[in-house]
Amino acid sequence: MNFTGRDFLRILDFSEEELRYMLETAKSFKQMKKTGKNHKVFPNKNIAILFEKTSTRTRCSFEVAGYDLGMGVTYLDPTGSQMGHKESIADTARVLDRLYDGIEYRGFSQSIVDDLAKYSDVPVWNGLTDECHPTQALGDFMTIEEHFGYLKGLTLAFVGDTRNNVANSLMAMSAKMGVNFIACGPSELRPSEEIVAKCKPIAEKNGSTITITSDIAELNGRADVIYTDVWLSLGEPQEKWGERIELLRQYQVNTEMMKRAKDSTIFLHCLPSFHDLNTSIAKDVNKVFGLEEMEVTNEVFESDKSLVFDQAENRMHTIKAVMFLTLYKKEDK
Ligand code: CP
Ligand code: NVA
Numbered sequence: 162m163n164f165t166g167r168d169f170l171r172i173l174d175f176s177e178e179e180l181r182y183m184l185e186t187a188k189s190f191k192q193m194k195k196t197g198k199n200h201k202v203f204p205n206k207n208i209a210i211l212f213e214k215t216s217t218r219t220r221c222s223f224e225v226a227g228y229d230l231g232m233g234v235t236y237l238d239p240t241g242s243q244m245g246h247k248e249s250i251a252d253t254a255r256v257l258d259r260l261y262d263g264i265e266y267r268g269f270s271q272s273i274v275d276d277l278a279k280y281s282d283v284p285v286w287n288g289l290t291d292e293c294h295p296t297q298a299l300g301d302f303m304t305i306e307e308h309f310g311y312l313k314g315l316t317l318a319f320v321g322d323t324r325n326n327v328a329n330s331l332m333a334m335s336a337k338m339g340v341n342f343i344a345c346g347p348s349e350l351r352p353s354e355e356i357v358a359k360c361k362p363i364a365e366k367n368g369s370t371i372t373i374t375s376d377i378a379e380l381n382g383r384a385d386v387i388y389t390d391v392w393l394s395l396g397e398p399q400e401k402w403g404e405r406i407e408l409l410r411q412y413q414v415n416t417e418m419m420k421r422a423k424d425s426t427i428f429l430h431c432l433p434s435f436h437d438l439n440t441s442i443a444k445d446v447n448k449v450f451g452l453e454e455m456e457v458t459n460e461v462f463e464s465d466k467s468l469v470f471d472q473a474e475n476r477m478h479t480i481k482a483v484m485f486l487t488l489y490k491k492e493d494k
Pocket of ligand 2: 289325326327390391393394395431432433
């Protein structure tokens with residue numbers, strides 16, 4: 162297996178064995194972190210992390226993972242750099258490529274991160290695009306495996322906006338890991354036929370299934386993991402809230418849905434989440450539409466079934482693994 166110099170742009174670019182190796186590497190790094198074992202293996206490397214959309218978990222995970230590996234980290238957003246408004250992504254990539262050993266990018270279309278990878282020789286890591294969120298799926302599968310002790314044969318149900326970036330990466334990761342995947346949401350927000358067509362044969366090969374449904378009863382007695390995400394993603398127009406709420410309110414994850422699944426079912430969410438009124442967006446939506454909680458009830462979010470903060474932590478360990486594997490060269494000790 163050779164990861165050196167490779168980009169991490171989407172889950173489907175990696176084989177089952179490579180993804181498994183990433184998870185094992187993340188586990189080792191988590192152990193090292195917990196036991197205080199120094200792993201500053203890259204004291205002479207620097208990375209740039211580019212954010213065209215806001216972030217807490219992804220940004221902090223790349224920064225902390227970078228520092229833990231001994232690297233220098235530069236954070237750039239559009240307000241603090243020329244990126245996007247005064248300098249194209251291709252030119253930015255070719256500049257950063259001369260200065261840094263790796264580049265992370267979070268932004269809009271997948272073609273931007275693909276272009277960054279094309280125009281730079283150093284590894285480029287996808288920190289979320291409109292199309293996918295591969296580091297999220299890796300962290301989530303680490304969390305699921307930590308909890309159940311295995312992955313193959315489990316059933317993961319993504320409920321809500323099933324054509325969003327997180328759902329796409331979870332479908333791909335499920336197919337690769339032999340996990341059954343249920344996309345449960347309104348027909349208007351179904352995953353693209355293209356992604357389903359790519360994932361189905363992979364799932365079949367690994368002994369799992371992909372189900373696309375609008376019926377929440379399909380989760381009953383079946384889902385080991387119920388996963389949801391915000392109803393309106395970063396970059397989507399705020400005017401769409403009304404339409405989304407209409408489409409998605411029946412897909413809210415609540416205690417009833419959790420109970421009907423299995424006693425052992427866990428709840429996951431990539432975060433941030435609108436489970437109460439403690440954010441300005443939730444307050445604005447509440448004023449207009451009267452909802453006090455959106456994609457998940459506060460009861461489920463705060464319950465002992467909810468592993469959302471384990472997920473958030475595992476983002477860092479898995480991102481560290483991805484950076485380590487793609488940056489490591491023989492001359493690094
Ligand atoms: N889950 C996730 O990517 O969170 P951030 O948007 O805070 O990075
Ligand atoms: N689907 C969400 C994920 C955030 C981590 C978004 O793109 O905003």
